[in-house]
Amino acid sequence: MDKKYKCFALFSGGLDSMLAVVFMRKLGYEVQPIFFETPFFSSKNAVKAAEHIGFKLLVHDVTTDHLKMMKNPRYGFGKNMNPCIDCHGLMFREAGRLMEEHNVDFLISGEVLGQRPMSQRKDALNAVGKLSEVKDLLVRPLSQKLITDTLPIREGWVKKDEMLDIQGRGRHRQMEMAKEYGITEYQNPGGGCLLTDIGYSRKLKDLIQHDLLDLKYLNFLKVGRHFRLNENMKMIIGRNNDDNEFLGKLCTDEIVFQTADFPGPLGVVQSRWDLKTEEIEMAASLVLRYNSKIKEQGKVNYGLNFSLENQIETVKMKPKDVEKLLI
């Protein structure tokens, strides 16, 4: 190779992205792994994975654009709340935008044809390409022999016969390559993104349905049990001391509930308007449910943030009623 071409590697920290990076480096390319961070996918593991193969990861935050996209992804969601096709499209577009600044000639990704049901089918790969303006600059080294040539191949920057033809869900060839490259630590494929988690997705869907998709409310999803009491009210109850502390720090204009006579979990209510008496009673009854010291009935202090200047006495909610409210 005369000129040393430089590529961005869209890097998730999973084994396939690690293999694509090492593979291209071995062929003589300058590779810069890049990670697009969102509240749903932290860069922490990807940073470690990049270090493991001797690279410093470039982390680029795309939260604002990602949240906008989440409200109405053009290609919809996968099994959970994962809009993988649009998400890949966004990452490619962002990578394309950063190319000039970083003196990058083309992009690579560790996608494998036919491996994942949604984002990596051949038609989906093309759909991602159409979303992005950088379709023609993308090379997928692990499957490139099987998919349409892009500019780096047509121009001879990347030789097609040096690329691979991995496809399907089998991991055998990837394991062999990992061994050959001395990669001993890697995450499970697809791991790391909260949007693929069923429990998290339920809570997130509730936020989107109630028009609460912003950073503050997303932070609350990190801990506790979540309940939808009615269209106006959502309640979060800490599972342990750490949760209670975390919730306490996040409160800015929430109504906090706590059992009066015995220590117990914190209940935090988020509501669009002032609570009616029956709504206060419902929240108090729910917080009593998670206090094992209360048998039937108890007193609950409550108030805006931590000024627990009000008190209500009510009965503990029945388990079957609690279940109906759980998100």
Ligand code: SF4
């Ligand atoms: S798994 Fe998560 S980060 Fe990956 S493409 Fe899908 S939505 Fe985006």
